[in-house]
Amino acid sequence: MSKSFPFDEKKIKEIIATYPTPFHIYDEAALRQTARNLKQAFSWSKDYINYFAVKANPNPYLMEILKEEGMGADASSLAELILSDKIGLKGQQIMFTSNNTPPDEYKKAYELGAVINLDDISQIGVLEKALGGKFPEFISFRYNPGPDLQTGEGNTIGSPKDAKFGVTTAQLPEAYKIARDKGAKRFGLHTMVVSNELNEDAHIQTATMIFEMALKLSDEVGVNIEQVNFGGGLGVAYKPTDKEIDLEKVSQGIKAEYERLIKGTTLDPLRIVTENGRYVTGPNGYLITSARSLKNTYHNFVGVDSCMADLMRPGMYDAYHHISVVGKEGQPKKPQRIVGGLCENNDIFTCKTDRDLPEIEVGDVLVIHDTGAHGRSMGFNYNGKLRHGELLLKEDGSVKQIRRNETLEDYFATLDYPGL
Numbered sequence: 001m002s003k004s005f006p007f008d009e010k011k012i013k014e015i016i017a018t019y020p021t022p023f024h025i026y027d028e029a030a031l032r033q034t035a036r037n038l039k040q041a042f043s044w045s046k047d048y049i050n051y052f053a054v055k056a057n058p059n060p061y062l063m064e065i066l067k068e069e070g071m072g073a074d075a076s077s078l079a080e081l082i083l084s085d086k087i088g089l090k091g092q093q094i095m096f097t098s099n100n101t102p103p104d105e106y107k108k109a110y111e112l113g114a115v116i117n118l119d120d121i122s123q124i125g126v127l128e129k130a131l132g133g134k135f136p137e138f139i140s141f142r143y144n145p146g147p148d149l150q151t152g153e154g155n156t157i158g159s160p161k162d163a164k165f166g167v168t169t170a171q172l173p174e175a176y177k178i179a180r181d182k183g184a185k186r187f188g189l190h191t192m193v194v195s196n197e198l199n200e201d202a203h204i205q206t207a208t209m210i211f212e213m214a215l216k217l218s219d220e221v222g223v224n225i226e227q228v229n230f231g232g233g234l235g236v237a238y239k240p241t242d243k244e245i246d247l248e249k250v251s252q253g254i255k256a257e258y259e260r261l262i263k264g265t266t267l268d269p270l271r272i273v274t275e276n277g278r279y280v281t282g283p284n285g286y287l288i289t290s291a292r293s294l295k296n297t298y299h300n301f302v303g304v305d306s307c308m309a310d311l312m313r314p315g316m317y318d319a320y321h322h323i324s325v326v327g328k329e330g331q332p333k334k335p336q337r338i339v340g341g342l343c344e345n346n347d348i349f350t351c352k353t354d355r356d357l358p359e360i361e362v363g364d365v366l367v368i369h370d371t372g373a374h375g376r377s378m379g380f381n382y383n384g385k386l387r388h389g390e391l392l393l394k395e396d397g398s399v400k401q402i403r404r405n406e407t408l409e410d411y412f413a414t415l416d417y418p419g420l
């Protein structure tokens with residue numbers, strides 16, 4: 001199976017004539033369609049919303065499109081709260097899920113009326129102090145089931161018992177009691193235990209776990225949980241051999257669990273929300289880069305004009321990203337390694353392995369697929385490498401620059417040194 005991209009050779013050459021490589025480009029039509037598919041899948045659930053995980057792609061132009069499609073924002077930092085506010089999201093359209101949180105971030109989240117989701121029982125006091133003795137009326141806690149939940153081998157987020165996130169099973173009832181004593185009247189429950197998960201059953205299992213915990217809290221503590229958040233984690237079929245996740249199967253499985261566990265109880269109607277990032281923007285973004293140098297030593301290296309600064313997932317997680325060589329589809333292949341120019345031996349888009357690709361020549365344009373989430377946003381400036389900009393391929397076929405390239409001036413901006 002091959003993976004497609006939303007432009008032909010002529011179109012990409014036209015774009016490159018105005019915006020030289022490298023750059024990230026996002027497909028607006030596909031992005032809207034993904035957002036609609038997600039909303040449609042959960043249409044059985046009244047008031048369902050996906051809070052787009054801003055960390056996946058903190059570009060306000062994309063966030064604005066997602067807002068138009070009915071999404072809120074899951075912010076994890078001050079910058080992400082500000083972005084959510086600037087695109088016009090209000091109050092509980094914003095969820096604030098952070099950890100090890102500084103007081104000014106809590107203050108901002110409170111000012112915006114966001115749903116504050118606490119990562120630890122100790123944060124109850126930290127939040128109250130940050131707010132000068134006040135406490136939000138609506139509060140949510142992030143649940144970490146620890147050894148109570150076994151996740152699969154390939155789960156990027158790791159085993160819950162080793163994760164730094166969330167409140168334990170034993171602590172959770174106490175956390176709600178304390179929050180209630182501080183004045184909270186409305187309650188949410190959150191978790192994030194799977195990441196990049198293509199197995200539908202894992203998502204249904206998360207829902208079961210959360211529904212059961214909401215019932216337990218209602219019985220034991222007497223708090224009425226009104227919103228459950230399953231977190232993000234819907235997977236992307238990065239490899240051509242991966243099977244895309246079946247949203248309908250996930251949603252119908254969760255619906256069946258809702259009917260089995262929640263329907264007819266005091267928690268019904270219970271609002272269901274998610275905070276997917278990867279699934280939403282991931283497959284709808286591409287990193288476009290050109291071959292700059294060829295080097296034949298123990299491997300056939302192809303040096304491109306992008307590097308880990310623009311996409312660190314292959315270097316950091318050994319994550320597969322499919323690569324197409326524009327205009328050479330169907331040509332005979334040979335093993336090659338696609339590398340950036342960073343002084344790091346994991347700056348290899350093909351993950352420290354050779355990949356069979358059509359023979360690449362200097363000047364060839366490469367499309368690195370599925371870079372729309374945790375791509376540009378995870379970039380960094382090690383080695384003085386500058387991160388590149390972002391383009392939007394609009395629904396009418398025109399292209400808009402939605403973030404410019406970083407410049408040396410940007411890189412030196414925090415230094416007060418003569419001549420820089």
Ligand SMILES: Cc1ncc(COP(=O)(O)O)c(C=O)c1O
Nearest residue numbers: 053097192232233275276277278
């Ligand atoms: C709390 C939380 N919510 C949502 C997400 C988004 O996850 P994904 O982009 O895999 O859907 C993350 C990712 O790290 C997260 O930490």
